[in-house]
Amino acid sequence: MGKKFGIDVGGTGVKIGYFDNDELVDKFNIPTNKENNGSEVIKEISDAVKAYATERGIDLNDIDGYGFGIPGPVQNNIATICPNLGWINYDVKKEFNKYIVCDNVAVANDANVAAAGEFWVVGSGVRNLVMLTFGTGVGGGIIVDGKVIEGANGAAGELGHIPSKIEGGNQCGCGNTGCLETIASATGIVTEAKKALLESNKESTLRHSADLTAKEVFDAAKSGDIVALECVDQLGKYVGIACANIAATVDPDLFIIGGGVSAAGEILIDTIKKWYTQFAMKPFKDTPFEIAKLGNDAGIYGAAYITTK
């Protein structure tokens, strides 16, 4: 209910959504100004919000809340470390309130916020949801009893860093090896496919690609390419096992799969489910998996949603 802004702060652009009565009315983008360790980002967002409000005749006193999704861990509205923007222990609410005064400013990690967005639109009957986002990296968000969980260090839902390949895993950006992200991110999928091509002498259309992409791996698999099918199977295995792990911990009603890689659709979901079913315990063996519905809008929806919690 009421009027809200949902603000999804990314490393290159900021997406701003205006919601009235739980409906998205408008959305627009501004570039992310990363100069001076991102010191102008919040000011420029507030300028954009003010300009939009003026243009549409919206009185900012009527706004119920502002929600922010931030590309890094967040604790109590503080962005603890945000390498993309240069923020360290940055009080987003306090900074925003310098320009726009509102008590209800909610701040959360961007992957958590995306999970909240999907949760918002998934409808009733679901109270617990886990979202995994497969893109350049692998992110996640955990909703327990309708609420995004943050964790002791703002790192709940860092599902890309579930240890997956224990022996011989690739180096992850986080410093460890064998994290789920090294296998299941768009980059990870390509790295693993190239390794599979080297280790196999089977013919594959993937051998003829000049600059292999995750999409090509899925497309080849859909066309029956054996090496590509093996790659998708390995990917599904690690994701499925990670999900069985997650389910033994929080037992969600539903898994949502999002991010650019999720465009692969049914073949991805089916392969994940095949492996999940093998390793998940009986009480949660039938937990459903769905493709995310909101695409790139999950962040603004979720940011608006967290102002209501």
Next chain:
Amino acid sequence: MGKKFGIDVGGTGVKIGYFDNDELVDKFNIPTNKENNGSEVIKEISDAVKAYATERGIDLNDIDGYGFGIPGPVQNNIATICPNLGWINYDVKKEFNKYIVCDNVAVANDANVAAAGEFWVVGSGVRNLVMLTFGTGVGGGIIVDGKVIEGANGAAGELGHIPSKIEGGNQCGCGNTGCLETIASATGIVTEAKKALLESNKESTLRHSADLTAKEVFDAAKSGDIVALECVDQLGKYVGIACANIAATVDPDLFIIGGGVSAAGEILIDTIKKWYTQFAMKPFKDTPFEIAKLGNDAGIYGAAYITTK
């Protein structure tokens, strides 16, 4: 605050604790009557509570709440399946209210309840806690923001069924293979030690044990026995990795290690931490591990605690 009963229902005995002003005043046991699919268990508990109250001059109208820990999954006070007792979709609160009327009856899984008990005594500063219990089986409980989480199927915190040994894992009681329980329960530790002895030709004091126990494995490791040390290291590896998984999901303030196996003490904690640190992501690499404080009383404490939530 107030007066409560905490009731820990086990497969062979029921432990009942009486709490006044958050202090345990008395505890006593009755045997679990498993006849007729456990139809008399709740009646006999209420009889024991009434007898205790009469003896001590306690007016049952002054009792604020009754909490139950149940050996099986629980949803909304219903024990969905409880093979030890013979209960299926058993409404514990409704049954108890036939004999003792009280609105505040809280029911939860026994491992979740034990986690709640440890949470209660751990003191302030901790809002999120994960407890793992290593005994005949491996159980777990997850506290998020001060509250036990139950999950969509009452199976949140089923940490013994985290898939751990993906290739060549042993059969688990749950029907899957390679669950954490197959490695880290008292039985699992012995099975793995026997396998290690067969696969190695190193001398070991364990070879001279007539009926090997988990305690003997730890004792031998503490005395420097190489095979036993390798067994403890493998155990710590799988538990440490499982904890890194759990932390990427819920990011607790603290891990608590309980159950009979936890009597091994420092060597167990140190080995788990060594592996945890290697696989855990930076934000939660330093999450502390502690041995459970309440021992067999965790269930009655936790059962009393959940009446306050």
